[in-house]
Amino acid sequence: MDNHSYDVVIIGGGPAGLSAGLYTSRARLDSLLIEKGLWGGQIANVEQIENFPGFPDGIGGFELGQLMQQQAAKYGLKTVSGQVTAIELHGEQKIIKTTEGDFTAKVVIIAGGSERQKLGVPGEEKFTGKGVSYCATCDAAFFRDRPVAIAGGGNSAITEALHLSRYASKVTIIHRRHQLRATSILQERALAEPKIAFLWDTVVEKIEGEDFVKRLRLRQLLTGEESTLEVAGIFVAIGFQPDTDYLKAILPLDETGHIITNEKMETAIPGILAAGDIRHNSARQAITAAGDGATAAIYAERFLTEH
Amino acid sequence: MSKPVPITDSDFEKTVLQSEKPVLVDFWATWCGPCRMVAPIVDELAEEYAGKISFVKLDVDQNPKTAAKYSIMSIPTLLIFKQGKPVSHIVGFRPKEELRRSLAGVLG
Numbered sequence: 001m002d003n004h005s006y007d008v009v010i011i012g013g014g015p016a017g018l019s020a021g022l023y024t025s026r027a028r029l030d031s032l033l034i035e036k037g038l039w040g041g042q043i044a045n046v047e048q049i050e051n052f053p054g055f056p057d058g059i060g061g062f063e064l065g066q067l068m069q070q071q072a073a074k075y076g077l078k079t080v081s082g083q084v085t086a087i088e089l090h091g092e093q094k095i096i097k098t099t100e101g102d103f104t105a106k107v108v109i110i111a112g113g114s115e116r117q118k119l120g121v122p123g124e125e126k127f128t129g130k131g132v133s134y135c136a137t138c139d140a141a142f143f144r145d146r147p148v149a150i151a152g153g154g155n156s157a158i159t160e161a162l163h164l165s166r167y168a169s170k171v172t173i174i175h176r177r178h179q180l181r182a183t184s185i186l187q188e189r190a191l192a193e194p195k196i197a198f199l200w201d202t203v204v205e206k207i208e209g210e211d212f213v214k215r216l217r218l219r220q221l222l223t224g225e226e227s228t229l230e231v232a233g234i235f236v237a238i239g240f241q242p243d244t245d246y247l248k249a250i251l252p253l254d255e256t257g258h259i260i261t262n263e264k265m266e267t268a269i270p271g272i273l274a275a276g277d278i279r280h281n282s283a284r285q286a287i288t289a290a291g292d293g294a295t296a297a298i299y300a301e302r303f304l305t306e307h
Numbered sequence: 308m309s310k311p312v313p314i315t316d317s318d319f320e321k322t323v324l325q326s327e328k329p330v331l332v333d334f335w336a337t338w339c340g341p342c343r344m345v346a347p348i349v350d351e352l353a354e355e356y357a358g359k360i361s362f363v364k365l366d367v368d369q370n371p372k373t374a375a376k377y378s379i380m381s382i383p384t385l386l387i388f389k390q391g392k393p394v395s396h397i398v399g400f401r402p403k404e405e406l407r408r409s410l411a412g413v414l415g
Binding site (some may be wrong): 036037038040044045060062081083093099128129130131133134137138139141142143211212233300 | 314336338339340341343344347367368374378379380381382383384394398399400402403404
């Protein structure tokens with residue numbers, strides 16, 4: 001165990017956590033950030049980010065994550081690679097338990113983000129890596145000249161469908177609603193792309209095949225009509241779920257597992273703040289997450305001054 | 308230092324299939340974010356298992372034949388070969404502990 005007590009421990013190295021770390025480090029607070037995977041979090045898997053101000057030609061998501069980490073490290077943010085398993089409260093001290101040992105801090109900023117939600121249908125697990133994928137930027141090239149489907153209708157689904165259309169022979173977007181939630185400019189691009197087709201008000205009920213995915217069993221929600229679609233791959237982009245199971249015992253969460261905060265990013269427990277996608281009602285954008293992180297850092301500093 | 312060695316379609320047979328020791332092959336590509344998440348963990352495991360298991364990496368972009376032969380459709384994929392046969396198949400980012408369990412299983 002690391003006997004040192006930090007001013008601030010930040011959980012998560014995406015835009016929220018790294019922005020918080022940038023601010024706390026510049027405030028000369030002794031800060032440690034714990035990240036389980038890659039700098040940038042979700043954005044590290046995004047090929048090109050076009051809606052982060054300051055980059056008129058867009059910027060690669062992986063690159064943006066690296067730059068955010070470098071900027072925070074420049075001001076003294078310490079980092080460790082590991083996964084948080086629990087937070088324990090000991091008076092005003094918080095003990096953060098991780099796969100790499102325990103850390104102690106006066107303030108914790110939880111910015112752990114969210115992970116891809118699964119479809120939860122038969123065949124999904126069996127065919128993961130055999131036609132079922134959660135990362136179009138990773139796997140699109142394996143489906144050159146073959147038909148694929150994508151489940152979802154938000155920004156991630158449409159961005160990934162556009163990426164897939166450069167490789168696959170056909171991309172069918174299967175969406176449970178009658179219109180897309182994706183931002184207009186992405187919708188316009190998808191509607192103009194001849195390789196992309198849409199199945200509205202439709203859900204995937206089952207993924208079938210022998211060794212690899214061969215077809216999807218679908219159901220039209222309005223008519224109840226069932227159909228099949230022959231595909232070599234199904235990409236899942238139906239949303240994200242927060243990684244908050246380990247917080248249930250200490251923090252109030254909403255019905256989808258997101259952390260409830262006030263406008264200062266404070267949770268119900270003094271000295272524990274939350275920022276980014278993991279928060280209730282987050283807009284789930286890189287820029288709003290970064291804003292949350294900065295806000296959390298500023299109120300963390302005030303908390304430390306007052307306590 | 309024993310870091311994973313980059314291999315190609317042409318030396319796969321000799322380096323992996325004919326190896327006396329078990330071999331972990333990291334199938335990756337430059338465009339894949341999660342592959343870059345897995346790489347540092349694989350580096351650490353290569354150090355830990357030095358002498359017991361060989362670690363190699365194969366860029367699927369440059370070496371499509373091997374990727375197709377083993378039906379890789381998602382990266383990162385880690386395949387562990389023992390006496391020329393794939394005995395463990397790990398898809399996607401997995402924590403180090405879980406990878407350790409797979410490696411221990413192969414050494415059995």
